[in-house]
Amino acid sequence: MASRACYKPVTHIIFDSDGTVLDTENMYSDVINEIVAPFGKSYTYEMKLRYMGMPALQSARQLVEELQLPLTPVEYLKIFDSVVFGRINNVQLLPGVKDLMLHLHDHRIPMAIATSSVQAAFHTKSQPHRDLFPALHHVVCGDDPELRPGRGKPHPDIFLLAASRFHPAPDPGQCLVFEDSPNGLQAGIAAGMQVVMIPDPRVPSEQRTGATQVLDSMADFEPQLFGLPHYDTCSKFEFG
Numbered sequence: 001m002a003s004r005a006c007y008k009p010v011t012h013i014i015f016d017s018d019g020t021v022l023d024t025e026n027m028y029s030d031v032i033n034e035i036v037a038p039f040g041k042s043y044t045y046e047m048k049l050r051y052m053g054m055p056a057l058q059s060a061r062q063l064v065e066e067l068q069l070p071l072t073p074v075e076y077l078k079i080f081d082s083v084v085f086g087r088i089n090n091v092q093l094l095p096g097v098k099d100l101m102l103h104l105h106d107h108r109i110p111m112a113i114a115t116s117s118v119q120a121a122f123h124t125k126s127q128p129h130r131d132l133f134p135a136l137h138h139v140v141c142g143d144d145p146e147l148r149p150g151r152g153k154p155h156p157d158i159f160l161l162a163a164s165r166f167h168p169a170p171d172p173g174q175c176l177v178f179e180d181s182p183n184g185l186q187a188g189i190a191a192g193m194q195v196v197m198i199p200d201p202r203v204p205s206e207q208r209t210g211a212t213q214v215l216d217s218m219a220d221f222e223p224q225l226f227g228l229p230h231y232d233t234c235s236k237f238e239f240g
């Protein structure tokens with residue numbers, strides 16, 4: 001059945017990682033709350049909405065400041081990294097991710113990941129899912145040497161850098177971003193890209209403004225609405 005094409009056709013896909021491809025955001029909230037609780041502080045969802053998608057050092061600086069923690073940002077980050085590394089050896093994919101990546105890979109649609117997480121953390125989190133790696137043309141991480149400090153999401157830099165690493169490089173307008181966080185949404189918009197936002201239900205509607213499309217799950221994504229090959233009826237149930 002031909003669905004009406006509502007959106008500008010795209011040729012390249014850039015996925016955010018945490019909270020979009022990998023189911024890690026609840027873990028991040030738990031870790032941060034465990035770190036700040038002994039100081040009588042809590043990491044609320046209202047705060048999370050401002051921090052999600054930020055590079056770790058930037059979020060460490062801001063959190064130490066905002067909660068007046070008796071730690072330096074580097075001390076905080078050391079604790080954060082060591083607790084996170086203890087929690088990321090069995091990270092799951094979010095619903096619909098594997099189906100979509102394999103489907104688009106079957107049709108040779110170029111895909112990349114652009115994540116604010118540092119390379120070492122991304123590597124550990126994604127190891128259980130390395131069978132999907134061939135579908136990705138490249139991954140840009142928050143500690144990429146070509147990214148300037150202080151230019152994390154909501155700045156467009158990481159998405160523009162990810163677009164520039166395809167060969168040939170597409171115009172930003174030909175790229176479709178998948179994001180979960182308000183910072184990531186704004187970064188994709190600032191990069192001149194269309195953005196499919198897949199937010200936690202607690203993200204308020206005003207922080208979804210500007211999203212090309214908002215979905216409850218990547219499993220609800222209809223590729224043909226963006227000029228991409230649609231799921232043929234059997235493709236989701238192929239075996240082997």
Ligand SMILES: O=c1[nH]cc([C@@H]2O[C@H](COP(=O)(O)O)[C@@H](O)[C@H]2O)c(=O)[nH]1
Pocket residue numbers: 016017018019025028029032048051052053054055056057059114115116117118153181184
């Ligand atoms: O509640 C939070 N979630 C996530 C982050 C930060 O956001 C990054 C994930 O970014 P992205 O969604 O671009 O993968 C994490 O590495 C972490 O640094 C944070 O500070 N607080």
Ligand SMILES: [Mg+2]
Pocket residue numbers: 016017018019020052053179180181184
């Ligand atoms: Mg994210």
